Amino acid sequence: MAQGAVEYAKELGKNIPITLHLDHGDSFELCKSCIDMGFSSVMIDGSHLPYEENVALTKKVVEYAHAHDVTVEGELGVLAGVEDEVSAEHHTYTEPDQVIDFVTRTGVDSLAISIGTSHGANKFKPEQCTLNADGVLVPPPLRFDILEEIERRIPGFPIVLHGASSVPQQYVEMINKYGGALKDAIGIPEEQLRKAAKSAVCKINIDSDGRLAMTAEVRRVMHDKPGEFDPRKYLGPARDELKKLYMHKVQNVLGSENRA
Numbered sequence: 100m101a102q103g104a105v106e107y108a109k110e111l112g113k114n115i116p117i118t119l120h121l122d123h124g125d126s127f128e129l130c131k132s133c134i135d136m137g138f139s140s141v142m143i144d145g146s147h148l149p150y151e152e153n154v155a156l157t158k159k160v161v162e163y164a165h166a167h168d169v170t171v172e173g174e175l176g177v178l179a180g181v182e183d184e185v186s187a188e189h190h191t192y193t194e195p196d197q198v199i200d201f202v203t204r205t206g207v208d209s210l211a212i213s214i215g216t217s218h219g220a221n222k223f224k225p226e227q228c229t230l231n232a233d234g235v236l237v238p239p240p241l242r243f244d245i246l247e248e249i250e251r252r253i254p255g256f257p258i259v260l261h262g263a264s265s266v267p268q269q270y271v272e273m274i275n276k277y278g279g280a281l282k283d284a285i286g287i288p289e290e291q292l293r294k295a296a297k298s299a300v301c302k303i304n305i306d307s308d309g310r311l312a313m314t315a316e317v318r319r320v321m322h323d324k325p326g327e328f329d330p331r332k333y334l335g336p337a338r339d340e341l342k343k344l345y346m347h348k349v350q351n352v353l354g355s356e357n358r359a
C-alpha cells in the first residue's frame with residue numbers, strides 16, 4: 100500500500116519520501132493486518148488499558164512489526180477529547196517514572212505522551228482559559244515540566260504529541276459566519292508547538308485544523324455560490340486551503356521544511 104503511494108508520487112513527478120502510518124490502532128489484529136498490507140509504521144494505542152496490559156499488547160505488536168521491518172508508536176498517558184473511535188473525558192498525564200520501563204519492555208520506536216494536548220476542536224472549556232489584552236481566550240500552557248522529566252529519563256528517545264491543533268480562529272469565524280455553529284472551539288497556541296518541536300518531540304499530529312480549513316472553505320463557496328452543485332468547485336478550493344494550512348504548519352510552526 101505504501102509502495103503504491105510511492106509509485107503514484109513518482110508518476111506525478113514528485114520525488115518525496117512517503118510513509119503510510121496507522122494512527123490509533125486499537126488491537127493486535129488491526130495492526131497486523133496493516134503490517135501485512137505494507138504500512139511503514141503503526142501505532143498501537145493501549146493507553147486506556149491498565150499499565151501491564153498496555154505493556155503486553157504493545158510488546159506483542161512490536162515483535163510482529165519489527166519482524167516485518169515496520170516501526171511502532173506506543174502511548175502512555177491518556178489524552179482528553181474525541182477522535183474517531185477514541186474518546187476520554189479527562190487527561191491522565193504521562194507518568195515520567197513509567198517511561199523507561201515501558202520503552203525497554205515493549206521495544207517501541209516512539210512514544211506518544213500526554214502533557215495537555217487533546218483531540219478535537221474543543222480542547223479547553225472557556226473557564227479553564229484566561230482572557231488576554233485583546234479579549235482572546237488563552238488556554239493553560241502544556242506541561243513542559245513533564246516533557247522535560249520524560250526527556251531526562253529517556254534522552255533522545257522520539258516523543259510524539261497527538262491532538263496538537265491550534266484551532267485557528269479565522270476558520271472558526273468563517274464556519275460560523277457561513278452557517279456553522281462551532282462553540283468554544285479552542286486549541287493549542289502555535290507558540291507552544293514551536294517550543295515542543297525543538298525538544299525530543301519528533302512528530303506532532305495536527306488533524307482538526309485541516310478539518311476546520313476545509314469545512315470553512317466549503318461553507319464559504321456554498322454561501323457565495325448557492326447555485327453551485329459541482330463538488331469539484333467546492334472541494335478544489337477546500338483542498339487548496341488545506342495545502343496552505345499545512346504549508347504554514349511545516350514552515351512556520353514545526354520547522355520541518357526540507358527535512359523529509
Ligand code: ZN
Pocket residue numbers: 122123182218261262304
Ligand atoms: Zn491521536
